[in-house]
Amino acid sequence: MTLCTLPGTATMSRTISIDPVTRIEGHARISLQLADSGEVEDAKFHLTQFRGFEKFCEGRPYREMPALTARTCGICPVSHLLASNKACDDLLAVSIPPTAEKLRRIMNLAQLLQSHALSFFHLSSPDLLLGWDSDPAQRNIFGVMAQNPELAKQGIKLRQIGQTIIEMLGGKKIHPTWVVPGGVNEPLDSSKREAMLEMLPNALTIAKDTYALFKTMVPRFKDEAEHFGTMPTMFLSLVSPKGQLEHYDGFLRLKDAEGRIVEDMVPPSDYPRIIGEAVEDFSYMKFPYYKPMGYPNGIYRVGPLARLNNADSCGTPFADVALAEFHMLQEDSGPVRSSFHYHYARLVEIIFAIEMMQRLLKDQGILDTRVRARARGNRNEGIGVAEAPRGTLMHHYRIDDAGLISWVDLIIATGHNNLAMNQSIKQVADAYVDGNKLSEGMLNRVEAMIRCYDPCLSCASHAFGQMPLSIELKDAAGNTLDRLVRDA
Amino acid sequence: MPINAPPPSVRVVTLRIDGLDLSAREDETIIEVCRENKIPIPSLCWMDGLSVVGACRLCMVEVTGQNRLLAACATRVAEGMEVTTDSEKLRRYRRTLVELLFAERNHVCSVCVSNGHCELQWLAEACGVDHVRMPYRNAGYGVDSSHEMFRVDHNRCVLCTRCVRVCDEIEGAHTWDLMGRGSDCQVITDLARPWGESDTCTSCGKCVQVCPTGALVKQGTSVGEMVKDQHFLPILARRRSTR
Ligand code: SF4
Ligand code: SF4
Ligand code: FES
Ligand SMILES: [Fe+2]
Numbered sequence: 001m002t003l004c005t006l007p008g009t010a011t012m013s014r015t016i017s018i019d020p021v022t023r024i025e026g027h028a029r030i031s032l033q034l035a036d037s038g039e040v041e042d043a044k045f046h047l048t049q050f051r052g053f054e055k056f057c058e059g060r061p062y063r064e065m066p067a068l069t070a071r072t073c074g075i076c077p078v079s080h081l082l083a084s085n086k087a088c089d090d091l092l093a094v095s096i097p098p099t100a101e102k103l104r105r106i107m108n109l110a111q112l113l114q115s116h117a118l119s120f121f122h123l124s125s126p127d128l129l130l131g132w133d134s135d136p137a138q139r140n141i142f143g144v145m146a147q148n149p150e151l152a153k154q155g156i157k158l159r160q161i162g163q164t165i166i167e168m169l170g171g172k173k174i175h176p177t178w179v180v181p182g183g184v185n186e187p188l189d190s191s192k193r194e195a196m197l198e199m200l201p202n203a204l205t206i207a208k209d210t211y212a213l214f215k216t217m218v219p220r221f222k223d224e225a226e227h228f229g230t231m232p233t234m235f236l237s238l239v240s241p242k243g244q245l246e247h248y249d250g251f252l253r254l255k256d257a258e259g260r261i262v263e264d265m266v267p268p269s270d271y272p273r274i275i276g277e278a279v280e281d282f283s284y285m286k287f288p289y290y291k292p293m294g295y296p297n298g299i300y301r302v303g304p305l306a307r308l309n310n311a312d313s314c315g316t317p318f319a320d321v322a323l324a325e326f327h328m329l330q331e332d333s334g335p336v337r338s339s340f341h342y343h344y345a346r347l348v349e350i351i352f353a354i355e356m357m358q359r360l361l362k363d364q365g366i367l368d369t370r371v372r373a374r375a376r377g378n379r380n381e382g383i384g385v386a387e388a389p390r391g392t393l394m395h396h397y398r399i400d401d402a403g404l405i406s407w408v409d410l411i412i413a414t415g416h417n418n419l420a421m422n423q424s425i426k427q428v429a430d431a432y433v434d435g436n437k438l439s440e441g442m443l444n445r446v447e448a449m450i451r452c453y454d455p456c457l458s459c460a461s462h463a464f465g466q467m468p469l470s471i472e473l474k475d476a477a478g479n480t481l482d483r484l485v486r487d488a
Numbered sequence: 489m490p491i492n493a494p495p496p497s498v499r500v501v502t503l504r505i506d507g508l509d510l511s512a513r514e515d516e517t518i519i520e521v522c523r524e525n526k527i528p529i530p531s532l533c534w535m536d537g538l539s540v541v542g543a544c545r546l547c548m549v550e551v552t553g554q555n556r557l558l559a560a561c562a563t564r565v566a567e568g569m570e571v572t573t574d575s576e577k578l579r580r581y582r583r584t585l586v587e588l589l590f591a592e593r594n595h596v597c598s599v600c601v602s603n604g605h606c607e608l609q610w611l612a613e614a615c616g617v618d619h620v621r622m623p624y625r626n627a628g629y630g631v632d633s634s635h636e637m638f639r640v641d642h643n644r645c646v647l648c649t650r651c652v653r654v655c656d657e658i659e660g661a662h663t664w665d666l667m668g669r670g671s672d673c674q675v676i677t678d679l680a681r682p683w684g685e686s687d688t689c690t691s692c693g694k695c696v697q698v699c700p701t702g703a704l705v706k707q708g709t710s711v712g713e714m715v716k717d718q719h720f721l722p723i724l725a726r727r728r729s730t731r
Binding site for chain 2: 059060061063064066067068071177180181185374376402403404
């Protein structure tokens with residue numbers, strides 16, 4: 001990791017940019033615009049990578065879409081796989097066999113488990129455990145290993161369990177092709193079911209222990225909780241028909257910052273009525289917003305925080321206790337507002353995912369062999385919405401009569417959070433950035449705040465590779481005065 | 489049904505392949521003898537039961553006394569012939585040919601319905617193609633999805649013409665032809681009309697089964713699900729030739 005500061009002239013108004021934000025998935029660039037007074041005037045999160053993926057799909061058979069879109073990202077391919085196959089189910093105009101739906105749900109929850117474990121243990125626990133101002137060379141999973149080997153080990157184990165379940169179901173860890181339009185292409189066999197059920201109690205113990213530990217740590221982060229994205233925004237997520245926590249299907253719910261329900265039981269296929277997408281010059285990532293309130297007022301957040309704020313309950317015993325405790329993080333009775341609590345929400349969801357997988361695997365019909373509905377394209381437009389670990393993921397396709405793709409739109413979780421991330425960066429910068437120096441601690445807090453959202457920049461820009469990230473300082477005239485570049 | 493084939497009136501010759509002394513019928517080709525004796529030679533356009541075109545050149549072998557390489561599928565055995573099927577030079581040529589096939593069109597195996605069941609992939613493996621050394625052309629080719637049951641994706645076509653021959657020689661429909669030259673060459677149905685509108689196609693699916701790649705596939709298959717079944721071909725071809 002190198003830290004280089006380019007020589008800058010002493011002008012009053014400047015911009016600070018943060019280049020590689022380490023330990024987030026994919027890369028991006030942050031720039032902070034300082035006013036003449038030295039205060040942070042504006043903060044921007046840039047994504048500069050090519051976004052041509054939607055174009056690239058045109059003319060291809062729709063059945064390639066699950067594999068094609070899963071390859072926009074090596075980090076959350078399972079989420080794309082599910083949302084894409086749901087959009088294809090919609091094109092086929094079939095309802096898939098109930099067992100297939102349960103199996104897909106298990107895969108989605110396993111993905112949630114492994115992704116949240118990665119985010120919490122590998123990416124965020126170094127900050128939380130070792131502190132933002134600790135030696136950067138130590139502030140990683142190996143540093144955690146040195147200080148709390150048990151926690152690091154358990155984190156690795158938990159993630160492994162999620163990955164193993166995905167692999168057992170799909171045959172492959174990273175890019176399984178088991179989920180297909182109309183269902184899944186192979187039923188579950190009983191030995192795999194037993195093997196999965198055997199792993200889960202251990203996972204639940206780890207999840208509960210980690211949750212209990214983190215609960216005791218939360219008060220230490222009062223400062224961060226107050227500055228990491230506490231702006232009022234709405235929250236968007238799926239909920240089940242009963243209003244419970246939901247990750248695979250259900251209806252869209254939007255709550256405002258005070259906790260009032262703004263939209264409820266919106267069928268996913270109706271998303272274009274409530275979600276618009278704005279484009280900004282400085283980023284290749286689109287800016288979705290709540291249409292009736294316009295851009296940029298229609299700001300909302302998605303992901304674990306939004307899902308827990310929106311759900312009336314989880315529907316599993318331990319997760320419901322944790323959900324009640326989660327709500328106590330907010331002093332008033334409204335939704336939990338600080339983005340810092342994404343971490344907390346992730347731990348609650350890990351517990352939920354494990355409990356729910358146990359329930360689904362114990363279901364009598366789970367070994368049923370009817371797992372696929374067969375049909376051809378029966379509609380010209382299909383929409384698939386699922387909750388990815390990072391938030392609501394929308395796939396929207398149009399096909400011609402022969403089944404070739406004519407139009408694609410993907411709205412990904414990191415996109416939904418784009419507006420909120422930009423505002424949160426500004427808020428953190430206000431609190432921690434002193435215009436005169438670019439300290440490690442300040443940089444780390446800006447990074448740490450972004451990590452709360454656990455953004456997946458690799459699929460946000462639909463980029464295939466990794467992109468470095470920098471912090472840049474600009475004066476009012478746009479001259480770069482100072483710049484920090486760090487290589488991972 | 490037993491077939492009453494006339495007793496063979498052909499002569500038997502002896503030859504040497506890779507140092508092995510072998511005997512064969514004089515009307516056999518080198519590749520047939522190799523296949524019978526489990527001597528591996530890569531091939532693509534050749535198929536047991538179809539006529540020989542010698543188009544892909546993957547089956548090239550060295551024959552002592554000949555100063556050029558010969559296509560094993562298009563060369564008859566002869567008394568005293570000495571054949572080498574594997575040498576540094578042959579390996580180099582074959583690998584280059586396979587790489588050129590990948591570079592010419594768009595083989596995105598990871599999303600292809602034939603992934604894992606594809607002869608081009610097997611050839612790549614057999615010929616040691618771990619990467620392609622020439623630049624990909626990245627030219628886009630069309631997909632014709634108009635047929636009820638089948639689809640042709642020209643991005644995955646290697647122009648082996650197996651589809652053309654099986655449709656003409658076995659099914660007798662002659663739906664397929666070739667059109668254009670060089671990298672524009674393409675298989676067409678009827679007079680380059682959409683396959684779904686073809687008057688001649690009987691929808692028998694033989695072309696799909698013999699196609700070595702993901703160029704001809706069944707509708708409704710997802711990634712990696714297109715498994716081809718070609719065992720019908722030698723059976724039908726033999727019945728035909730003994731009628
Ligand atoms: S046809 Fe074969 S080589 Fe070509 S993309 Fe498909 S699997 Fe790969
Ligand atoms: S479509 Fe298939 S069988 Fe026909 S020429 Fe192309 S690769 Fe060969
Ligand atoms: S197999 Fe002999 S030339 Fe193609
Ligand atoms: Fe992603």
